[in-house]
Amino acid sequence: MRSITLGSALLLLSMPLLAEPMAMPPSAQLCGTCHGPTGQGVEPLGPRLAGLSTEYITQQxxxxxxxxxxxxxxxxxxxxxxxxxxxxxxxxxASQEVPEVTVHLRGEAAVYSDPTQELVYQGDWDRMIPACVTCHGPSGVGGGQFPRLAGQQASYIKTQLLAWQAGTRKGDVDAMMGSIANKLTADEIDALAKYFAEIK
Amino acid sequence: MNHVKSLRSALIALVGLCVPSLVIAAELPDKQAELQVKPKSEDTVYLNPREMSAIPQGAFGDKVRQGYQLFVNTQQLRGKYVGNELNCSNCHMDAGRKPNASPLWAAYMAYPAYRKKNDKVNSFQDRIQGCFTYSMNGQAPANGSEELVALSAYSYWLAMSGLMDQYQVAGEVPELSDAELLKGGKREDFALPAAVKAAMNIDELAKLPGRGFPPIDKPELAYSPERGATVYQAHCQACHGDDGQGLAIAGVYSLPPLWGPQSFNWGAGMHRVNTAANFIYENMPFGKSIQLTNQQAWDVAAYINSKDRPQDPRFKGDVEALQKQYHNHQGYYGQSVNGGAVLGSQSYPVNPDKK
Incomplete structure (x- = not known):
């Protein structure tokens, strides 16, 4: 994953991770009841798993x-x-398809009138909040240990940010995500959850 | 896209015109000499540039915005002026606004500056060219190029808007010509609002608090790449990878490679152990969730900088000679670490995408 070249990364974005969909292993059937048979998510039972990496799912x-x-x-x-x-x-x-999104790169705009987009693409460094896309990738498409946020259920993103704040979600190196989540206001959490969920 | 295309063709034309003045590798001066920076203190007040939305409309504002866009997505110059996977904003946090992360506003006010090393006065434009040659492992844009104007305009606007707000000067940041922008702010003929001029002299303005990376104390134990490897595994590899090659998502390495062919070269300031230690201590882990110890910062800086990277562009075929001439500082160029090949003897190519 880490040695991926620019070309192949772009290729990965534009097509499903594997050309042939994998057959569902019997051990995944139980997961499918809440996450959907192809991991597309069943709100509010389970979030979307498609679009997450093997590394991330395993770790979780x-x-x-x-x-x-x-x-x-x-x-x-x-x-x-x-x-x-x-x-x-x-x-x-991890091999399941997710809808293609046209990614927005940092620097495509210099000024964001929407404070949520400003947080996503520029962060708020007065509070030491880096841009979300620095780790979660352009438009939050995710990669490696950083989960895809684009197209994830808003209710799930919100629940997770609240779980980071409450300390019921941990396991990030040096509490990097936890410390960022702790600085977000309730309104920002709602707005961020909605923003990423709508990237489809 | 159209904008990019027209920019590109304009640049090709510009570069074509300026070929005779392009710096050749053999004559490269040291443009990344260390700045003297004061240690940090708790009650320091830093310049706070205006919000991006305050950049004025019009041609001048467009240059400022373009400077920002080049700064956070320097990869749009890949293959032309950039020869690795880095973006300026990888080291200059918050797009060059954050104090103690080499903010652009402080750098702008520190140039032009006399450098002993090349016995010449370096303008702000010269300094940015140095970034392209070394940190970006590429080919510096020519004097007066659109990119250097834009990056200078962005830096100037950050500095001037911050100074104006600090001294309650209302109104838009005064526009400057391209030629003026490229010089930098440390000169007697630099136009400053009276209130700013009354408050600070030229030398104070050149040493704005937050400039560069604040120096940390020497480590208790001599820095060690071996101990640094342990620090790296615990605190750095999650983002930068166990092989130091960063992580690309959708083709963008916002978590940058720290060594190897896609990182800064052996001439970049960051290859110095002290510079990297200062940077890391102040700015890492990203978002500052924990504080590394002074010793950890030194050790991990040594670890990162004991790995090979692209060659020093001033290299003329003799590692030892180059080491003696340019590497009399805390770094590993010209040395063998743990019995490995002498660093510099098998380094990666300079500006590999050169066409």
Missing amino acids: IKLFQTGQRQNVSMTPMSMVLQGDAIKPVADYF
């Missing part, structure tokens, strides 16, 4: 298992998958 399952992420459904559900059983499930959902 482990965080649920160790209690660093807490959720009444996922805490027990994550226990079903142990050891080598995690990867095929993560691969399956």
Whole structure:
């Protein structure tokens, strides 16, 4: 993932991750009941998994298992998958298609009239909040350990930002995401959740 | 897109005109000499440039906005003036606005400056050219080029709007001609509002608090790449990768490569262990969620800068000679680390996309 070249990264964006959709492993069927059989998400039961990387999905399952992420459904559900059983499930959902988005690059605009877009593309450094897209990628399409925000359910993004604030979601290196989430206001959380959800 | 195309053709024409004046690698001066920076203190008040929305409409404002756009997406110059995957904003946080992250506003007011090393007065334009040659591992845009004007205009606007607000000077930032913009603000004939002139002299303006990266104390133990590797794994690799090559999403490395062919070259200021330690201590981890210790910052700076990267553009075939001439500082050029090849002897190419 890290040695990806510019060309292949662009290629990845413009087509599904794998040419042939993977067959659903039996162990992924249980996940599909809440996340949808192709991981497109079923609001409010489960967020979209399609568009997330294997690395990220694997890591989140482990965080649920160790209690660093807490959720009444996922805490027990994550226990079903142990050891080598995690990867095929993560691969399956990571291989699912997501709608193409035309990404907005930093610098395409110099001035944002919408404060939410300003936060997303420029951050608010008076509060030491970097632009969301620095880690989550242009338009929040995500990559590697950084989850895709583009097209994710607004209710889920909101719940997660609140969970970071409440300390029921952890596991980020040096509390980088937690410390950013802690600086966001309730209104900003609502607006950011809506903004990213609408990137489709 | 049309804008980019017309910009490109305008540039090609410009470069064509200016070829005789392009600096040749063999004569490159050291344009990244260290600035003397005061240590940080708690009660410092920093300049606070105006919001982007305050940039005026019109031709001058367009140059300022273009400067910002080049600064945060320097990759639009890839293959022309940029030879790696970096963007200016990777090191100059908050698009060059953040104090103690080498803010543009402070740099603008520090030039023109006399440099012992090349025995000449360097303008602000010369300094930005140095960034392209070294930090961006590319080919500096020619004197007076649209890009240098735009980057100078953006820097000037940040500096002047901050100064005007600090001293309650109302109104728009005064427009300057391209030739004036390229010079920088440290000169007797630089137009300053009376209130600013009354408050600060030229030398104070050249040393605005927050300039450069604040120097940290020497480490208790001599810095060590071996200890730095441990720091790197714990605090840096999550974003920059276990191989230091950063992370590209949609083709953009906003989490930049720290060494290797796509990072800054052996002539860039950041290859110095002290410069990198100062930068890291003040600005990393990104968003400043934790504070590394002084020792950790030195060690991890040593680790990052003990890896190979693109060659020093002043290299003429003799690593030892170059090391003696330009690398009498805290860095690993010309040295072997842990029995590896002498750094510089097998470095990656300078400006690999050169056409």
